[in-house]
Amino acid sequence: MNIKITGTGSYIPDDIEKNESFHDREFLNSDGSSINDPNEIIVEKFKSITGIIERRYAKPHLNASDLAFFASEKAIEDAKIDPETIDYIIVAHNFGDVKHNTIQSDMLPSLASRVKHSLRIKNPKCIAYDILFGCPGWIEGVIQAKAFIQSGLAKRCLVIGSETLSRVVDKHDRDSMIFSDGAGATIIEATDEEGGILAHESGSFTYDEAYYLFFGNSNNQELCRDTRYIKMDGRKIYEFALNNVPKAMKTCLDNSGVDIKDVKKILIHQANEKMDEAILKRFYRLYRTEIPEYVMPMSIQKLGNSSVATVPTLFDLVKNNKLDNHHLNKGDVIIFASVGAGMHINAIVYKC
Numbered sequence: 380m381n382i383k384i385t386g387t388g389s390y391i392p393d394d395i396e397k398n399e400s401f402h403d404r405e406f407l408n409s410d411g412s413s414i415n416d417p418n419e420i421i422v423e424k425f426k427s428i429t430g431i432i433e434r435r436y437a438k439p440h441l442n443a444s445d446l447a448f449f450a451s452e453k454a455i456e457d458a459k460i461d462p463e464t465i466d467y468i469i470v471a472h473n474f475g476d477v478k479h480n481t482i483q484s485d486m487l488p489s490l491a492s493r494v495k496h497s498l499r500i501k502n503p504k505c506i507a508y509d510i511l512f513g514c515p516g517w518i519e520g521v522i523q524a525k526a527f528i529q530s531g532l533a534k535r536c537l538v539i540g541s542e543t544l545s546r547v548v549d550k551h552d553r554d555s556m557i558f559s560d561g562a563g564a565t566i567i568e569a570t571d572e573e574g575g576i577l578a579h580e581s582g583s584f585t586y587d588e589a590y591y592l593f594f595g596n597s598n599n600q601e602l603c604r605d606t607r608y609i610k611m612d613g614r615k616i617y618e619f620a621l622n623n624v625p626k627a628m629k630t631c632l633d634n635s636g637v638d639i640k641d642v643k644k645i646l647i648h649q650a651n652e653k654m655d656e657a658i659l660k661r662f663y664r665l666y667r668t669e670i671p672e673y674v675m676p677m678s679i680q681k682l683g684n685s686s687v688a689t690v691p692t693l694f695d696l697v698k699n700n701k702l703d704n705h706h707l708n709k710g711d712v713i714i715f716a717s718v719g720a721g722m723h724i725n726a727i728v729y730k731c
Contacts, residue, residue, distance in 0.1 A: 381575035382525050384729070386458025386566035389695040390449040391682060392435040396545075398422050398556070407551045411600035414553075425556050430652025434559035434683025436545045439479035443472055444493040446562035447541035450691075451494055454537065458566040462500050465566075466533035468507040469523060470494060470541060471516025471687040473720065474609075475509075477546040482606055484547075494539065513592065514648050514719025515581075516540055516687040517563065518727055521715075522579045524567040535568040540687030549608035551598040557651070558609070559683030563691025574710065574730035578635035580627045581725040584619070591615045592720035617654050620718045625662040628716050628726045635728035637712050639666045642674070644697065644707065648717035649679035649689035658716075676705040690715055707731050 402418045414421065426432065437446060447470055455462055468491045475486035491507035512519045517540030524536035544558035594607035632639065647655045655675065663670045678693050685692065697705045709731055716726040
């Protein structure tokens with residue numbers, strides 16, 4: 380028995396927010412002081428570091444659970460399965476449903492329950508629950524699905540990553556330009572076909588690193604001090620990722636028994652273009668080998684950082700030949716890897 384991804388789907392919002400939209404934004408330092416550089420310079424520096432040119436925002440009437448439902452419908456159709464045969468629905472997110480122009484998270488009921496409701500699944504033995512694991516949430520959900528299937532508790536799982544980060548950002552913080560909305564979904568199931576999940580690796584670093592991403596006040600000191608927004612220590616996250624993600628990827632690949640030269644694609648969480656490129660360089664440096672051309676597809680330039688949705692969305696795009704110079708064939712070995720709030724890291728070696 381092998382455990383494979385038999386269906387994928389993604390929902391990429393239609394609304395595009397280009398970098399030029401931030402030229403009129405009032406950006407402030409964390410202490411509320413003004414930034415000396417004009418916004419055009421701030422935005423250009425941001426682009427040079429992150430690679431982001433534009434990002435996608437969900438339409439006002441849609442929430443994270445809606446995006447998750449849309450992606451799930453596509454994954455179910457792609458896998459050609461009856462939704463009633465799904466044993467687990469696992470939804471990875473960070474903030475639940477946040478209605479447009481509000482800041483309050485809504486997770487009652489769970490997003491997984493909402494997705495199951497929207498899919499009109501009657502089977503009570505289809506268990507629906509959420510996972511909070513930062514940006515690596517979708518990968519961790521796949522690892523949990525694998526465990527359920529291996530233990531005999533399930534034959535088929537729906538694993539989703541969905542987020543509307545645009546609704547929890549501080550508009551006076553330059554980091555707000557990073558975040559976006561989106562959803563990706565996958566059907567995971569037992570199959571007699573060759574391949575599937577060959578190895579996985581996870582880690583939670585909380586002793587000193589737990590609050591590198593956190594909820595904090597707006598940089599605008601005049602706004603309500605009781606309202607919180609997503610905040611991060613970008614430098615510490617960058618250093619943490621470079622020190623730990625390549626090691627986790629190497630451990631995972633070594634445990635899989637696959638040679639580094641046989642890896643066709645590496646799909647890393649789309650957090651920051653320069654950070655992902657640095658992770659890739661350090662990973663290949665561990666094997667003292669050159670980086671192959673076109674090994675790391677990127678979507679952050681156009682889609683931004685949609686947290687738990689970046690990896691499954693990227694996989695769906697590559698699988699369906701929607702990114703230039705990137706495609707997958709049966710038998711190709713790929714690596715999924717992510718890092719995020721917690722701080723958590725994880726990786727999967729997967730054979731298509």
